[in-house]
Amino acid sequence: MKQFFLNKTAFLLLVISAMAAGVISCRSSIGETAFKDPIDLSARDTSVSPAQDFFEYANGTWLKNTEIPADKARVGSFATLADSVLVQIKGILDSCMAIKSPKAGTPAQLAGGLYASVLDTAAVENAGLTPLRADLARIAAIKERGDIIREIGLENKNGDWFWDWYHWGWDDIITGTGQLCTIYVFADNKNSNLTRLHCDQGGLGLPNKTYYFKTDSAGRHIIAVYKNYIANILSLSGESPEPKADAEAIFSLEKKLAEASSGREELYVPEKNYHLMSVAEMQSLTPNIQWRQLLNTMDIRTDTLLVGQPAFYKTLSGLLKSTPISVWKKYLSFHLINQYAPWLSAPYANAAFALRQVITGQKERAARWKAASILVNSTIGEALGELYVNRYFPPSYKKYMVNMVNNLKAAFREHIKNLDWMSDSTKTLALDKLNAMVAKIGYPEKWKDFSSVNIRKDSLIDNLKRIGQWYYHYNMDKLPKPTDRSEWLMTSATVNAYNNPTSNDINFPAAILQPPFYFPNGDDAVNYGSIGAVIGHEMTHSFDNMGSKYDKDGSLKNWWTKADQKEFDKRADMIVKQFDQYTVLDSVHLNGKMEEVENIADLGGIAIAYTAFQKTREVQKDTLINGLTPNQRFFMANAQIWRSKLRPQRLAWLVTSNGHAPAKYRANGPVSNMPEFYKAFNVKKGDKMYRADSVRVKIW
């Protein structure tokens, strides 16, 4: 997820980025041969007691025997499903390409055409840097400092930064973006029916600010490789006679921008990122950014800006004056090429991969068709989505999900009513918010219409620019219209889910609604333990320490009494402390504060899913399947969806940038607070999974 989305992802809450002991009974048992168990029994390590380390018990053999593929930085439930979704996408795109003369502007022509243009590597090699030459010449011609900002406006309008909006949700996109001023139209957080022009920080080529200040050997190595990459790009493109010196200057400029940027923890606090200002006010705060000129260049008419991080812009304004114009020009050229590098000819694409390799640990590049499928999904994903849903998301799946969401909502209602720490007046408002929450399942009611985009089979970069221009107009046209709450911010063929606090909605793309998250023929235990917990996770986001600041209409407005807030914070702090104590990579402690919202969501999600599951007939019948009780199966399914293995570099990125705890702790952390789990697996005082009553947390 790129830097631009750093703000957006902090703001939209995602899922990502899964016994022998116990109950003996005389219940009837379903034979192992009768059906294929959705729970991967062979993944278990039965030499480990579930009461000591549930994650190892549920996944130990899988962890021992699974290798991370060379073209991946991680492997696990999400990554494996994402891979099979890519195969599904490929099938669709292959059949699109096979259509002889598809009607222009139809989803099949658009998706097939874009896919073909990625696969046509001969055309990509022939084109070299030609598609960007006019832009680079324009940058080279910059004479005055004011033109730097004008250039930022032009690149936005030209679509250079907009096409990758929908990259997020694909957890693998983790490099930064050099988009200096991240400008887009989105809901006003304090008045969610209105749209505003948002201005957020940006401008970094490394994943986030922490990477610029690392002093350990791995961190210093990444910095060295990044500088080398900048020099390499400048040298390949012929944009610099002294690439090494220019790379140093660009890095030092970015480091100053990084210093002025907000970190992940601050980005999670909505009030800190909300500064409604007139253009005139912003102008006096940042005298060297000509805001009127910038807005005029982008054809934007507004007198109001919603600035995320004014300190960043203040520093940027100073740097626009103090940094030599020649450095700024090299900075702009480098970032424009960098933005397209993975899709340019081999020398650029190879250089970009060498950088990615050192950041993620990934050993080999993904096959071209995989990269192409991801690109189609993350650009014109709603054209593809229409085809995807027709093939892979039957109405019966949607029906099951709608029913499950309703059951989870009912369970959540019950939880709120029974809370012993919340006053009745706050409970009423919490229930109002829950009742108003909208669940969007599978796909949008109305697909985005890309029919006006000219997609050609032989011009990849031009295609991307035209798609970017489409997004630019689509996004800017929202100003000043009322917020469109029906819009999806993730495509249907994406394995993820999200909560948008400004719309008070939860969103589950079709692609996540399949095994191992949802088994159409599976038992309820498995489905409630996996997709049920995911749904519960997203629901809880509306009530975590960040989401709970938004009211039922999605506006940032306090609806809590002081006393209730204090009680909530007390419990949230306990979760922070619990996760602070976990260590990874031998000695690195997790950052409980940075992961606070996600850990609260995991804890609430599984608790709500458990309550909803208790109402099913399966629990009432209490039938054993493959030796496991329904409740054991519920917890097993949950521990198995989190299973994953990461390369150390990827883990380091996760711990510093992502906001989600590593898999093992997502599996073990929440259940270690649940007496229901203790009961299912006979966890007793003294066991590692056991917490004394005084340190056990239940928030929702």
Ligand SMILES: [Zn+2]
């Ligand atoms: Zn989340």
